[in-house]
Amino acid sequence: MSSDSFNKSFPVSWEELHRTAKALAWRLTEVGPFDGIVAITRGGLVPAAVVARELSIRIIDTISVASYGVEGDDKERGRINVMKNCEIAGKGAGWLIVDDLVDTGETAKAVRSILPDAHFATVYAKPAGRPLVDTYVTEVSQDTWIHFPWDLEPRPVEPISSLRR
Ligand SMILES: O=P(O)(O)OC[C@H]1O[C@H](OP(=O)(O)OP(=O)(O)O)[C@H](O)[C@@H]1O
Numbered sequence: 001m002s003s004d005s006f007n008k009s010f011p012v013s014w015e016e017l018h019r020t021a022k023a024l025a026w027r028l029t030e031v032g033p034f035d036g037i038v039a040i041t042r043g044g045l046v047p048a049a050v051v052a053r054e055l056s057i058r059i060i061d062t063i064s065v066a067s068y069g070v071e072g073d074d075k076e077r078g079r080i081n082v083m084k085n086c087e088i089a090g091k092g093a094g095w096l097i098v099d100d101l102v103d104t105g106e107t108a109k110a111v112r113s114i115l116p117d118a119h120f121a122t123v124y125a126k127p128a129g130r131p132l133v134d135t136y137v138t139e140v141s142q143d144t145w146i147h148f149p150w151d152l153e154p155r156p157v158e159p160i161s162s163l164r165r
C-alpha cells in the first residue's frame with residue numbers, strides 16, 4: 001500500500017492508548033501467565049510497558065524491526081529490517097510479543113518466524129494483518145492511518161465554518 005492509500009485518519013490520545021492497552025492486558029489475563037514480554041520497537045514499547053505493569057511482568061526483551069519511513073515518508077513501507085534480535089533461547093513458548101498495531105502483517109510475520117510459539121498481541125489491527133495476531137483490541141479499516149500520541153502535538157485548528165467557505 002502506498003502512502004496515498006490511507007484516506008482516513010485515526011488520532012489516538014495518551015489517555016485512549018492507555019485505556020486500550022489496559023483492555024489488552026485484561027484480555028491477556030485469560031491467556032497467561034507469561035515468562036516475559038518481547039516488545040517490538042519502537043511502537044510496541046509503550047503498550048508493552050502498560051501491559052507489563054498490569055500483568056506484573058518484570059522481564060522485557062526487545063526486537064527492533066523497521067519497515068515504514070525508511071525513505072523519509074512515514075506512511076511508505078520499505079523492506080522489513082530486523083535491526084536487533086531478542087535474546088530468548090528457543091521458539092518463544094511462554095512469552096508474550098507486544099506491538100502497537102498490525103497493518104499488512106509483514107512485521108508480525110517476520111517476528112513470528114523467529115518466535116513461532118510466543119503469543120502475539122497488539123492494541124490495534126487492520127484486516128490484512130489480523131490473522132497474524134492472537135489477541136488485539138480495536139480493529140480499524142485498511143485505509144486508515146493511526147496516529148499515535150508520540151507522533152502528535154496539540155495545535156490550533158480553524159473552525160469548521162471556515163473550512164466550508
Ligand atoms: O503490519 P505491518 O505492515 O508490518 O506494520 C506494522 C508495523 O509498522 C509500525 O512499525 P514501523 O516499521 O513504522 O517502526 P516503528 O515501530 O519504529 O515506528 C508498527 O509499529 C508495526 O510494528
Ligand SMILES: Nc1nc2[nH]cnc2c(=O)[nH]1
Pocket residue numbers: 068101103104144145146147148
Ligand atoms: N503510526 C502508524 N504506523 C503504522 N505502520 C503501519 N501502519 C501504521 C499506522 O496506521 N500508523
Ligand SMILES: [Mg+2]
Pocket residue numbers: 040041042043044065099107
Ligand atoms: Mg513498529
